[in-house]
Amino acid sequence: MAMTGVLRPGHAQLRVLDLGEACKFYGDVLGLVETGRDAKGRVYYKAWDERDHSSVILREADRAGIDFFGFKVDSKATLDKLDRDLRDYGLTTERIPAGDLLETGERVRFQLPSGHLIELYAEKTDVGNGLPEINPGPWSAQSEHGIAPVRMDHVLLYGPNIAENKRIFTEVLGFYLVERVLMPEGTPGEAAIWLSCSIKSHDIAFVEHGEPGKLHHLSFYLDSWEKTLRAGDIMSMNNVSVDIGPTRHGITRGTTIYAWDPSGNRFETFSGGYHPYPDWKPKTWTFENLGQGLDFPQRRLHDTFLTVVT
Ligand code: M3P
Ligand code: FE
Helix, strand or coil, X not given: CCCCCEEEEEEEEEEECCHHHHHHXXXXXXXXXXXXXXXXXXXXXXXXXXXXXXXXXXXXXXXXXXXXXXXXXXXXXXXXXXXHHHHHHCCCEEEECCCCXXXXXXXXXXXXXXXXXXEEECCECECCCCCCCCCCCCCCHHHHCCCCCCEEXXXXXXXXXXXXXXXXXXXXXXXXXXXXXXXXXXXXXXXXXXXXXXXXXXXXXXXXXXCCCEEEEEEEECCCHHXXXXXXXXXXXXXXXXXXXXXXXXXXXXEEEEEECCCXXXXXXXXXXXXXXXXXXXXXXXXXXXXXXXXXXXXXXXXXXXXXXX
């Protein structure tokens, strides 16, 4: 499959309540690599095996949550085309100049009907993954520090009008629907959707929710179930507040832990899952079986899943 258009999730800017405490958590417990600080006081991180300058940006604020989520596209021509396509579709877009985020080119930003700000950009400086480009080893000191995910993988967002979000992602941005949860029996429509622009089980997902612009979790990929268990060990050793797991999602089949950062932003460390292709039919779950979708072995719809967001 040729990877064109939107390539992948690139960056998320999170709001944290206490920057010093957040940096200890993201740097030493989650084990991301700090790559910069800017004049606005924001702190930039990447996961060890990512090449681009940064994927997680922290901003101190008086409430937690997500400011925006950005996707990298394959070229400046694609950025201009998608900007035009979004405007032709009826959305308002904004251009944010290169350099506003460290080592990042011009961004095209728009607001989803669910209230979230989404960005597209074509350029971010490749700073490498700490391994040589010639004859690299499989890991480095960076990959052993803290939980040390391989990459920032996806986000799950809560807000209204997710049917309209789905149209924008599938009809304008080239994503496809991988899995969905129907509304409770008797109510039409979808309660949740998982969308992919790649052969990952999802690059972004949405749950229908009354309040706009909410973050359910930002997710980080690990390359084995063993590493997910090790992440759980590190969480416990550091008194991290754990929500669910280690367990397996029925939806996407990922093996997972949901937990909270010190500001109350939920994050996920997961491994596994399956690799869909764009011509596959979406899988459908009934709302009545959402407990299995969320936590397959326990078949339990943990009440925090539908209620705790930032
Ligand atoms: C994920 C994932 C639910 C499944 C969630 C799945 C809500 O967060 O990363 O696969 O049932
Ligand atoms: Fe997830």
